[in-house]
Amino acid sequence: MSTAFEGDPRDEKSGNATWTLTVVSIATFMLMLDLTVSNVALPTIRKEFDSSFSSLQWILDAYALGLAAFLLAAGSLADRVGRKKVFDGGLVIFVLASLACGLAPTDTVLIVGRLVQGIGGGVLFAVGPALIGHEFRGSDRGKAFGVFGAVAGLAIAFGPLIGGFLTDTFSWRWIFLINVPLTVVALAIGFARMRESRSATPPPLDIAGMITFSTGLFFLVLGFLRGQADGWSSGRVLTCFSLAVALGVVFVVIQITRRDRAMFQLSLFRNTSFNGLSAVTALCAASTMAALFLMISYLQNVLGFSAFATGLRCLPLTLLLCVAAAAAGSLVTRVRPSILMGVSQLFIAAGLLCVLLIRTDTAWPVLVPAMLLVGLGMGLFNPVRAALSIAVTTPDKAGMASGVNETFQQVGLAVGIAAIGALFQNRVAADFVDSPTGRMLGDRSSEAGDAIAAGGVNAVADSVPEFIADTVREAALTAFVDGLHDVMLLSAIFAAASAVIAFVAIRRKDLDAAALTHPMIIRDETDPVEQIPLVDVEQRR
Structure with missing residues (x-):
């Protein structure tokens, strides 16, 4: 059998490749959009369903939880039964869940729909890059992954604006229903144009690992979400954390003892x-995600902007994110990765500290410095992370390493929103209850504090007699801003700590130089190009 090399023109797939890239890009746009698009709709959802702060957190967290739990399992399943089949299955799950979210009669149904939507999104995100890697060769492969990354960045950056437009113009339900026609188009194109691919030597599924990991993560997030309502020392919360730790230990044991089918290569x-x-x-x-969630809540619930107006005021962040991401792509091979990543975290930390400039009587432009710095940091961070997630290991483990890194991102997102959100709720409620106004309201103060944390500053003021409404509004606003200051300071400390870790722990000697130069090459075991022995790859470098 003849040997083919990367960039060999004997196997042209340009027609299929273009359509595959189109379908994967559509799917990626939808699933990344749904990470941020719901933020600006949360106040409207809260009003319609009279949702608690915990429910609002779950609307965000359930999606991230589904993504994190099934990323690696979906990739393993795709290698076994076929990537196109699994990808199409992910599209079907995603569109049905999106329809359920758009038609949800209660916030509980919406949360469940978001969890299932996240599972479908996890399948798409895990399998999409492998489909692209199978179809493209040489420099075209790098360009294809450039398009893939750009689409993901645009979806994240413009999510608040798109979500605001759909919410104000039509209904919050359209931020989910818009996925239905897009998914139908993607399914139709994929059925007609995409080709099947699978691994010649598929790894066995790690069923036990998937169940223990997903269940442990569920109890971890549940513990953080219930901490404020039930009390951090309550039996339910302690049970959740204990189960999370126990399942984590079992998961590690499974990965060590069953290396032939391990979900994580330890x-x-x-x-x-x-x-x-x-x-x-x-x-x-x-x-960053917890901070963005609370910044958007401040713009809408405290300053009173509509969903679309909030999206417009987030443009300093979104536009600079796009510009910085475009610049960072060309810097990955020129600047030491630890410097790029560390500096990106310092920008984010500085931006979060700028949120401390907010006072009870300030206007929205006070947030512009924070948005610019956070947008710059996020834009620099994302391309570098994508490159390093492949470069930290040998080519035969690049897909696994990338999947593990993406899982860390989703776990960080879910736990961050839950933990920082719980701290914010606790701080706001305690500040209001302990204020003279809170003591004046007596038994109602605790309920009012929780409502203020969920964004109901004006709703709480409107629910009391008119002669004390202004006093209650001022106390509620003070509690909200003080709580915002506390969690932004904590988030800034997290970002600064991650900068230190980047400077110290990311070392060029640990990186694969060729993978860093072409960071998004995905190994495909059915592709003769990718079956070149690793020793030959080293010699060709």
Whole structure:
């Protein structure tokens, strides 16, 4: 059998490749959009369903939880039964869950729909890159992954604006229903144009690992979410954390004793840079997404802007994120990765500290410095993370390393929103209850404090007699801003800590130079190009 090399023109697939890239890009746009698009709709959802702060957190967390829990399992399943089949299955799950979210009669149904939507999104995100890697060769492969990354960045950056437009123009339900026609188009194109691919030697599914990991993560997030309502020392919360730890230990034992089918290759954790990248990824997701959630809540619930107007005021962040991401792509091979990643975290930390400029009587432009710095940091961080997630290991483990890193991001996002959100709720409620106004309201003060944390500053003021409404509004606003200051300071500390980790733990000697130069090459075991022995790859370098 003849040997083909990367970039060999004897196997042209340009027609299929273009359509595959189109379908994967559509799917990626939808699933990344749904990470941020719901933020600006949360106040409207809260009003319609009279949702608690915990329910609002779950609307965000359930999606991230589904993504994190099934990323690696979906990739393993795709290698076994066929990537196109699994990808199409992910599209079907995603569109049905999106329809359920758009038609949800209660916030509980919406939360369940978001969890299932996240599972479908996890399948798409895990399998999409492998489909692209199978179809493209040489420099075209790098360009294809450039498009893939750009689409993901645009979806994250413009999510608040798109969500605001749909919410104000039509209904919050359309932020989910818009996925239905897009998914139908993607399914139709994929059925007609995409080709099947699978691994010649598929790894067995790690069913036990998947169940223990997903269940442990569920109890961990549940413990953080219930901490404020039930009390951090309550039996339910302690049980959740205990189960999370126990299942985590069982998961590690499974990975050690069943290496032939391990969901995580624990040998990756011997690489200092891999550990550093994982920690930075989790801390960055925890700090930035929780902070964005609360900043958007401040713009809408305190300053009173509509969903679309809030999206417009987030443009300094979104536009600079796009510009910085475009610049960072060309800097990955020119600047030491630890410097790029560390500096990105310092920008984010500085931006979060700028949120402390907010006072009870300030206007929205006070947030512009924070948005610019956070947008710059996030834009620099994302391309570098994508490159390093492949470069921290040898080519034969690049897909596994990338999947583990993406899992750390989603876990950081889910736990960050839950933990920082719980701290915010506790701080706001306690501040209001302990204020003279809170003591004046007596038994109603605790309920009012929780409502203020959920964004109901004006609703609480409107629910009391008119002669004390202004006093209650001022106390509620003070509690909200004080709580915002506390959690932004904590988030800034997380970002600064991740900067230190990046500077210290990410080392060039731990990185694969060729993978860093072409960071998004995915190994495909059915592709003769990718079956070149690793020793030959080293000689060709």
